[in-house]
Amino acid sequence: MSKKTGTQPALHKVIMVGSGGVGKSALTLQFMYDEFIEDYEPTKADSYRKKVVLDGEEVQIDILDTAGQEDYAAIRDNYFRSGEGFLCVFSITEEESFQATQEFREQILRVKNGDNIPFLLVGNKGDLYDKRKISIAEAQARAQQWNVHYVETSAKTRENVDKVFYDLMREIRSRKIDDTKVSNGHGKEKSKIKRLKCCIL
Amino acid sequence: MAFDFESSDDFPGMYSADNNKKNNDSDFSDENHEKISKKDLLIGKRKDKKDKGYATLEGESSPEEELETKSPSKSRKSRTFKFSSKKEKREKSREKANKDHEKDKKKEKDKHKYKIKDKKKVKCAETSIDISEGLPIFGVPLAAAVQRNPCHDGVKIPLVIRNCIDYIQEHGLHAEGIYKISGVKSRVQYVYALYNKRKTVYESDFDLTIATSLLKQFLRLLPEPILTNTSLNKFEDVSLTKDALSLKFLVEQLPECNQHLLKWLFIHFKNICVNEKYNKMNVSLLGGIFCPLLQLNTRLFNNFVAWAEELFPQTVLTRYIPPLRCVSPNMPSTFESVTVELGKQESLLGQIHFEMNAGYISKEKEDELWGVQRNITQLKRKLKSLDREMQQILKKMQESVSSHQETDKDEEAETVTNVSDGSVSLVTEKLNEITRADTTPSADNSFEKNNSESSQENLNPSISVSDDEEKALEFESIELLNLVKTLQEEIKSERLKINQLKAELHASKIETTVLEYFMPVPDYILKDESNQEAVREYNLLQLQKKNLFRSIMEEREMIIDLKIQISMAHYKFK
Numbered sequence: 001m002s003k004k005t006g007t008q009p010a011l012h013k014v015i016m017v018g019s020g021g022v023g024k025s026a027l028t029l030q031f032m033y034d035e036f037i038e039d040y041e042p043t044k045a046d047s048y049r050k051k052v053v054l055d056g057e058e059v060q061i062d063i064l065d066t067a068g069q070e071d072y073a074a075i076r077d078n079y080f081r082s083g084e085g086f087l088c089v090f091s092i093t094e095e096e097s098f099q100a101t102q103e104f105r106e107q108i109l110r111v112k113n114g115d116n117i118p119f120l121l122v123g124n125k126g127d128l129y130d131k132r133k134i135s136i137a138e139a140q141a142r143a144q145q146w147n148v149h150y151v152e153t154s155a156k157t158r159e160n161v162d163k164v165f166y167d168l169m170r171e172i173r174s175r176k177i178d179d180t181k182v183s184n185g186h187g188k189e190k191s192k193i194k195r196l197k198c199c200i201l
Numbered sequence: 202m203a204f205d206f207e208s209s210d211d212f213p214g215m216y217s218a219d220n221n222k223k224n225n226d227s228d229f230s231d232e233n234h235e236k237i238s239k240k241d242l243l244i245g246k247r248k249d250k251k252d253k254g255y256a257t258l259e260g261e262s263s264p265e266e267e268l269e270t271k272s273p274s275k276s277r278k279s280r281t282f283k284f285s286s287k288k289e290k291r292e293k294s295r296e297k298a299n300k301d302h303e304k305d306k307k308k309e310k311d312k313h314k315y316k317i318k319d320k321k322k323v324k325c326a327e328t329s330i331d332i333s334e335g336l337p338i339f340g341v342p343l344a345a346a347v348q349r350n351p352c353h354d355g356v357k358i359p360l361v362i363r364n365c366i367d368y369i370q371e372h373g374l375h376a377e378g379i380y381k382i383s384g385v386k387s388r389v390q391y392v393y394a395l396y397n398k399r400k401t402v403y404e405s406d407f408d409l410t411i412a413t414s415l416l417k418q419f420l421r422l423l424p425e426p427i428l429t430n431t432s433l434n435k436f437e438d439v440s441l442t443k444d445a446l447s448l449k450f451l452v453e454q455l456p457e458c459n460q461h462l463l464k465w466l467f468i469h470f471k472n473i474c475v476n477e478k479y480n481k482m483n484v485s486l487l488g489g490i491f492c493p494l495l496q497l498n499t500r501l502f503n504n505f506v507a508w509a510e511e512l513f514p515q516t517v518l519t520r521y522i523p524p525l526r527c528v529s530p531n532m533p534s535t536f537e538s539v540t541v542e543l544g545k546q547e548s549l550l551g552q553i554h555f556e557m558n559a560g561y562i563s564k565e566k567e568d569e570l571w572g573v574q575r576n577i578t579q580l581k582r583k584l585k586s587l588d589r590e591m592q593q594i595l596k597k598m599q600e601s602v603s604s605h606q607e608t609d610k611d612e613e614a615e616t617v618t619n620v621s622d623g624s625v626s627l628v629t630e631k632l633n634e635i636t637r638a639d640t641t642p643s644a645d646n647s648f649e650k651n652n653s654e655s656s657q658e659n660l661n662p663s664i665s666v667s668d669d670e671e672k673a674l675e676f677e678s679i680e681l682l683n684l685v686k687t688l689q690e691e692i693k694s695e696r697l698k699i700n701q702l703k704a705e706l707h708a709s710k711i712e713t714t715v716l717e718y719f720m721p722v723p724d725y726i727l728k729d730e731s732n733q734e735a736v737r738e739y740n741l742l743q744l745q746k747k748n749l750f751r752s753i754m755e756e757r758e759m760i761i762d763l764k765i766q767i768s769m770a771h772y773k774f775k
Contacts, residue, residue, distance in 0.1 A: 047574035
């Protein structure tokens with residue numbers, strides 16, 4: 001058992017949020033399995049784990065794909081609470097989905113208690129540019145207001161799919177490092193104690 | 202290792218989660234909320250220890266003493282000692298210490314908790330709030346206990362009871378004086394606490410006396426009689442008459458979980474009584490123990506045991522197989538097993554949400570939530586891929602059927618209708634139904650058709666064989682062609698019906714794929730726990746259907762044989 005201690009890679013927990021039908025599952029499946037399925041089938045909740053190499057370091061990513069529909073709001077908090085980073089997805093072809101991001105953002109901040117949470121605003125369905133309803137400027141303005149980054153993706157063409165996940169993981173990682181620094185004295189002490197314990201083991 | 206309550210797969214997992222945390226600490230990549238939860242954890246730990254003291258105190262002292270005073274068998278006490286000395290000396294000394302300082306119970310309990318913790322190396326108190334205080338399993342109404350400690354396979358009795366009965370059924374039916382001997386108090390209490398805390402309980406935590414004591418303790422702590430306050434009188438009235446049917450009727454009026462518990466208990470008791478020559482327990486001895494616990498009168502108890510099979514027909518006490526834990530390599534691979542496992546995982550997920558919504562949130566629980574969710578996702582993907590495979594098989598079959606029809610067309614141009622068109626048409630749908638249960642009947646189907654083909658081929662070279670045989674083959678081919686014709690006509694009419702229904706669906710704007718109707722069990726049904734019974738029944742019916750298809754096929758062959766014989770007889774007569 002003690003063998004595992006050294007080899008266990010860091011785990012980053014990512015949650016997909018956004019209205020129904022904006023392509024959260026499509027993005028996730030494209031990232032996980034390189035597949036794109038045209039049929040729409042509402043998600044209740046799905047979870048995936050994948051080993052990836054992030055800047056030369058092997059890490060694990062847990063992705064939780066949540067329901068866009070309001071029906072599952074009751075269990076949503078349980079998921080949001082355990083997430084470390086969020087991809088807030090809307091469809092650039094649908095005005096309402098963009099408006100809904102505001103609500104999701106607020107919910108996340110409420111559950112996570114704080115505004116410095118690894119978070120990316122994602123405009124999906126970039127391949128359908130001829131049906132665009134949300135301009136890049138509009139989306140970027142909102143991202144700026146939230147102090148987050150905005151990325152446009154296409155789950156269909158795989159454009160920027162890896163980017164959003166990797167960018168978010170980087171944010172989560174640096175956030176974790178920051179947290180340790182903030183509580184630095186304690187953190188170091190604790191880690192020393194833990195190390196000592198490990199030696200005994 | 203024949204009996205692990207929560208598949209031991211998660212044992213290393215549990216530790217690896219801890220290790221992970223340690224690792225994070227040492228890698229100074231700890232996250233803020235983890236820090237907080239760590240702090241909570243420490244507080245929780247402190248609180249927990251205290252709570253445990255109280256919890257065990259209230260749980261243990263009263264009922265155990267009650268039993269001691271109630272129990273008519275005086276040999277019990279000495280037996281306990283004999284047993285413990287046999288078992289474990291350390292346990293014994295602890296037991297002794299407990300008895301010596303009965304006044305200082307609270308302190309003592311704390312102490313022995315520490316000891317047990319040391320001994321078992323169980324990482325306790327992960328939760329920031331003690332779930333055993335807020336949502337205990339023992340001493341609450343049965344329905345609550347079932348909700349809090351469910352079996353995830355649709356049997357509506359608390360897991361703790363299921364585990365006890367499973368264990369006794371497996372190890373104790375031949376044990377002499379089963380249920381008469383009590384388990385070592387501290388060890389019973391330890392397992393009791395594990396259940397209340399929703400910790401993993403391993404087979405090694407159990408022995409026969411612990412299982413029986415725990416079961417008795419659970420029943421004793423139930424706030425309401427198992428026959429419910431409202432119906433108890435009716436039951437007693439009925440017990441005066443020797444009427445199994447009205448008893449059965451009354452049982453059916455009870456809440457579902459009461460029915461389930463009654464069913465499991467009395468089938469189990471019956472099994473014990475059947476083995477009387479080994480275990481020396483008969484109905485009256487068992488009744489002596491359980492009548493006060495279940496708040497039944499002796500006559501009712503005897504009736505329940507005597508009529509157990511009539512009251513609860515077709516009940517099999519199936520051993521509980523818990524849902525797979527995270528990262529299990531043995532994912533099921535058949536349609537049925539995936540479906541069953543998916544049901545369990547969904548139930549487990551519901552349970553986790555229930556606990557989290559009640560405020561019992563811990564890192565461990567969150568990890569479990571993601572893990573179970575992951576299992577569900579994987580199982581669903583598996584189902585989908587199985588579906589795709591099935592589709593492909595069907596397509597192939599459709600092709601073979603349609604190609605066969607082409608050959609038919611050459612011979613009997615007017616009777617053959619062009620059945621196949623590119624889409625998953627009615628042939629597949631019809632075959633789908635067949636293959637869903639099993640591929641063999643439909644294989645038979647095409648096999649039969651191939652038969653007809655081959656028999657036609659045989660017509661030409663059969664000149665050399667005798668006249669009789671030639672005639673027989675001719676009749677056979679006629680019969681087979683007739684069969685093909687009727688089948689095709691059936692297919693045609695079915696297809697018309699399907700088109701009609703599709704049009705109706707379209708008109709009422711219900712978007713659906715054809716496949717949905719032939720899926721073994723749609724998701725939304727599986728998700729509903731109340732449908733578990735129906736799901737099982739469905740699976741049974743599927744099996745029956747499979748068998749029916751087989752027999753239909755066989756019958757058809759027989760009919761053809763007979764028809765050939767009749768024709769032959771006619772021919773000869775002429």
